[in-house]
Amino acid sequence: MDEELIDSGDLPIARKSVLPGTGFFLPDALEDDLEDEQTAAALEGAEVAVIADPDADGLACVALLREAYDDVTRVPEPDDASESTDDDAGAGSTSATDAADAIDDVEEPAVLAGDADDPLDAPEPTPHEVALVPASPHDVEDALARVAEYGDDGIDLYVCDLAPDRYEYVEEELAAAVDTASRVAWYDHHQWDDAVAEAVREAGVDLVVGDSDEECSADVVSRSLEYEFGPMYEELAAVTRDHDLWLREDPRSDDLADYAYWTDPAEYVEVVREYGVDLPAWVQEFVSERRIEKRALIDRAVGRAEFREIGGYTVGATYGRCSQNEVAEAMREEGADASVIVKPAGSASIRGTDAFDRCHEVAGKVNGGGHPKAAGCKPDIYDDMLDYANHWTTRGSVAKQVILDAFRDVVSDEREAGASDDE
Template structure:
């Protein structure tokens, strides 16, 4: 296949907005082979392994762990990296698309603390690679990731525990009680923060037995501002955007050196990338439609865009909840104070997340014709499936309220 057909870097904006990025078309076996090679190289000689979501929250945890273990610091030169990711903004919402590009270069300098990026949908593969390639006795941390079911990670976690000295798991998502109990019973030190109050960087900061410099406290606070969508510190958008647009290895070393106060060359890089980001946001907002679901207004749109800003625009237009369907087939779901059951909606369509921020990828794509239909109809089937999930959640909520009223009577 002509590589130009799957490259979106030179596409007109209107077409780029409706098609997935180059990474979407990379065959799974090729991607798996590349990730296998990266994991093996990263773990060679490492004393610690960190399996983390490569968004700002997960990578802040990596920075803290490297600091606590006095790992070598490699301050990067000004970046000219121009990643062509699948889509999204790297926010942790259970979205399978927010993953590291497997073609990113390996870290040039070996680290005592190895980074293995993972998404919520392939955390078990990362655990398996640590078990396969790490030195016996290695310490392992899993950060900012939550398995929906224990069976998904059971075998891989057992293999890891046979190799590792200690395994710690830090997170802030909504954990099923049975899953959390099973992970702890297996021998893992699991610490789960309140998803309404903490991000995983907060959990890591307070869990590691290390006296951190104040800049790491600030890093956790500003990361939390974006990860929990508080939007009170303007620097938090810079963290999220830079974590998404640059190589994870570069992000970790930049925040270790500068904290949240980025140098001029990073700010210039972010500013340049935001020109296109804002244009893609406008495309998605312009496609938004609003639906009444049991008295709630649900805004729905489609596009390759930064989902949080698009959801905020729909909220300003009256949406109690927002759905951003993306070209790769996944969707981000955002709530408000009026609707805080996004994780329940996502749970009905192969996803999960937080009460006000969740992600999913409905299991409706059997072949490329389904994807072609998805692109040409701007996600029509995915939108309908998710709206039906909203209806189910709202109906179940109404039924629960009615049952409670009967009990009170």
Template sequence: MYDELIQSGDLSLSRKSVLPGTGFFLPDTLEEDLEEQQTEAALEGAEVAVIADPDADGLACVALLREAYGDVQNVPEPDDTESEDADEDRPEPVADATDDADEQNTVVAAGDADEPLEEPEPTPHNVALIPASPHNVEDALARVAEFGDEGIDIFVCDLAPDRYEYVEDELDAALETADRVAWYDHHQWGDDVAQAVRDAGADLVIGDSEEECSADVVYRSLEYDFDPKFEELAAVTRDHDLWLREDPRSDDLADYAYWTDPAEYVEVVREYGVDLPEWVTDYIAERRVEKEALIDQAVGRAELREIGGYTVGITYGRCSQNEVAEAMREQGADASVIVKPAGSASIRGTDEFELCHEVAGKVNGGGHPKAAGCKPDIYDDMLDYANHWTTRGAVTKRVILDAFRDVVDEAEEDAENDADADDD
């Protein structure tokens, strides 16, 4: 296959909106080999490994840990003569500032990425960053167990396994290698999964998913006297991660984390906190031009459906799902679904609908009551994906809307049973 057929950076906006990124077309074996090489390089000489979701919340956890362990390196600022070249060297962004933390169990990142295979950090860190997503945290644990030095400290941040058996063997291997395994998260865990992780020997701290982000959990769990800017970093990260939208700086953090290299993001927020330097804000503003155009494309495709007394907005496109969901909410949606070209979908709720995680749970996903994600298990071959792109996700939309109907029916039945029990 010719490279230009799968490279989406130069596509027209209308085509980029409906097709997945370059990462979608790369074989898993290639990605796995490169991830293994990058993990080995990152862990060389490291005393700490941080397995984290590479969104703003997960990367804030890495910044906090590097500060606590004294792993401080200077952040180079591009000067005027280098800024143009620096922009050219940046990876083409995924056209979706997605929150993997909000999309538990969703296979999103590789499928949407224009440049999915990042180089390892150029300067070795004592606190190594090992990016992972919810669907491959066990692989990251296994690689750290294999390549980490004996006695290494391992932290897992902003990631939750759906079932303990998914991580059981890999966690055991990591515990054999490490002096300590600490797991900090804020997603909703099954009681049996959490207990099994603790029984295995990991120090697990789970924050209230309605009140804290993972950075909050790390901030309060580490025995370290942080500079006030790190408390502010956690607070502003929480503002976006929990979709509070009370601090405009949180959108800057989310977009920057999504568009830039994870290594750069960690060092910039560790150095500057939430008050990003001008060269970063200029970069964000430039990238937002395309982001807004892709949002408009997805909003233009949106439809509203009535399901059991709720209005559900649904659309398709490679876009920033939170802003698209907000636009559908303004059109009257109690919940919104954004189906992605890579086959996954984001589900967003409101105060009127807080069962997003239950809907996602019926279609190979999970998450929070107001923010969840999924990837329905309906793609058997590339012909299914071709149909997905040409029909703008018709089958995926139908499957997820059916899941909405089931969840709403079950909620109504539970309410009726509770009422009958009260009468008795």
């Protein structure tokens, strides 16, 4: 295949908005080989491994752990940093598995590697005693398996800002990692099923789950480690929380989120360790330039928004390669109680408001999960490339319908529960 057909770096905004990035089209086997090589290189000689969602929250956890373990700071020179990111429109993760932002991301997350323009152009890992292993909620088991295979016996292992939907998804890989590591700690703030949390703890893991309405994962790490962090790291956790919980009271939190989204994860960690939340001028210039395209993609997605009335709630739905939080905010301003943003790679972000705070339940019905007001999913509706072709040409019509049906189910369940309570 002509590489230019899948290279989305130079596409016009109109086309870039509706198509996934280059990483989407790479075979899983190739991606697995690349991730094996990168993880092996990162873990060589490392005393600590950190499996983390490569969004601002997950990477703040890595920064805190490197500080606690007194790992050396290696800040990239501005010229080196620009070379590693100039052609990388959102390759914050080296994985080509589509993280439903989180599928995050749930937050801004976790970059969708399917949105990455140059997934093969990842820089070589810089040696650290505290090694970063980026992972999405949908491939955390692969990261655990790689730590078990490539990590030294007796390594300390931390898992941050990630939550498995079911214990059986990670059971074997977690057991192997526990056998390899001297200790395993898991710090998170997402919604955990009680049975999953209990099983993880019984496997020998020190699991700490914070209140997703009050804390981000960096907060959980900060209070859980036996280390006295200085004011710079306390501020890093606070500003990260401002964006991760969508408080938006500190404008610097958007800078952190965007920078984490657009740059290499390793670069982000070292820059915030050196400068804290007040990013240097060369980073601010880089972020400002990227926001021009970001704004154009947001406008495209907002322009496609449609609104449905579901059980008394107004639900906005749109499609596009975009920053989901800003698009959801625009739909909220137009009256949406909840919003669905379907991405070209097949995943979707679900955002709520004070009026609707059951996004994680909606996502749970379509192969996902997350927070009450921020969740992600990837509906199991893609059997072959023809399904994806239909997805792109219809602007995600099937995915939107499946997720809106999930909204109807959740609202129906809510009404039935209310009727039972009345009785």
